[in-house]
Amino acid sequence: MSVLDILINYYPAFFKGLGVTLQLCLIIWGSGIVVGSALGLAGTRSPIWVGLPSRYFSFFLSGIPLLVFLFWLHYPAQAMFNLVIDPFYTAAFTLAIVNIFGVADVVRAALNDFPKQYLIAAKVTGLTREQTVFKIQLPLILRQVLPPIMLLQVAMLHTTLFASLISVEEIFRVAQRINAQIYRPVEIYTALGVFFLAVCLPINGLAYWLKERFTRNLSEQ
């Protein structure tokens, strides 16, 4: 049985798994970008008591392996509080938290590194505060954060595979199930790779294009 045969015979199962993976991604990406950007902004602009906890939590989180965090929330935490939560939501919550603080770090770093000269240039040019934010700060910061945030989202898509370890029926678990039935690991995992490439490559390509397009420096050429 070739990779193509596997794709033809099992595509409904793969697509179902891919659907669950993409649902996970929508939650992780959406919450990460919206809440993460807000937290990143709070980390630089708000009073210290708002920004500081987010920085400390992000630092704390970076010291915990994702898998440990996921398993801890799935087993001990639910046992402690006598809860039973659908593994899909546990995985979505865990990965969303990781993404939120990852995005917050990127946004905070971009805001902290924003060259003050631009703001002075805006003032000297006679721009109002609103014009400065919308015409200068926002476009420049967006261009700076977009490539790393997109690469982070691709990395988060990869981490959704961990959800299979707490029985979420995402695409990797579907591949495992098919393999358990027909035992063709090479073909099955190659087919899985094809699915991931199809989703990840365009995003990766766009991120790299944006990075090349906007962060190049030709001053020495």
Place this chain on the structure above:
Amino acid sequence: MNAPDHQMAATPKIAMRDVKKAFAGKVVLDGINLTVAPGESLVIIGGSGTGKSVTLKCVLGLIKPDSGSVQVDGKEVTKLSGSDRDEMMAKFGMLFQGAALFDSLRVWQNVAFGLIQGRKMDADQAHEIAIKKLAQVGLDAKVGDLFPAELSGGMQKRVALARAIAANPEIIFFDEPTTGLDPIMADVINDLIVDCVKDLGATALSITHDMASARKIADHVAMIHEGRIIWYGKVSELDHSGNEYVDQFIHGRADGPITKAASFKHL
């Protein structure tokens, strides 16, 4: 020693009197007195952290002094707000140390940005002015369609100069205009600065470490040290200032009163 008022028969273009500023208890400006006559080019020299940039920002109204007076055309800058402040800012142009071009905009848009956004000028008219200003600094009209990231450091400085003069300002500030450029390109930029300031009949206030630049663009030079003006004079008097601080600085010597004073501070 303070900048004398001898040339100030008429209202000075810029006047700073006993300006003091401290940040978190650290005194940065300790009573700056400085006057710049209309059409004059004054260069402030001094080491890093001596208060040059803060002085410039006080004149621009970006930093409010703790005490003292900063006047432009006889108007107190520190008390301006709203439309009065906008009117004052409209007199200014500035060339930044790192060019500070907006990399999301094309070169011509960078030059015309203030005209379109700040002065509500029609885009076509602003484009025409931008191209003229680019030509004035030696750049072809084709450069106008490029992005800043596609230009060399010297070209970026030229664009920044074109932006600084785009609105025909009465006063132009130059913040380390030759930093990061090779000596030849630095000299080209210095020449352009002199030409542009003369063409506009503008008043220029510059800060720099680069003595070659200071000698080229200055009518008068003021040296700032520890937040005070310790010497002021004509650029031609620089080599015979009789001031050992100035002497050490202009010759770039490691030993001298500036480094001695700095080393005592660490004890």
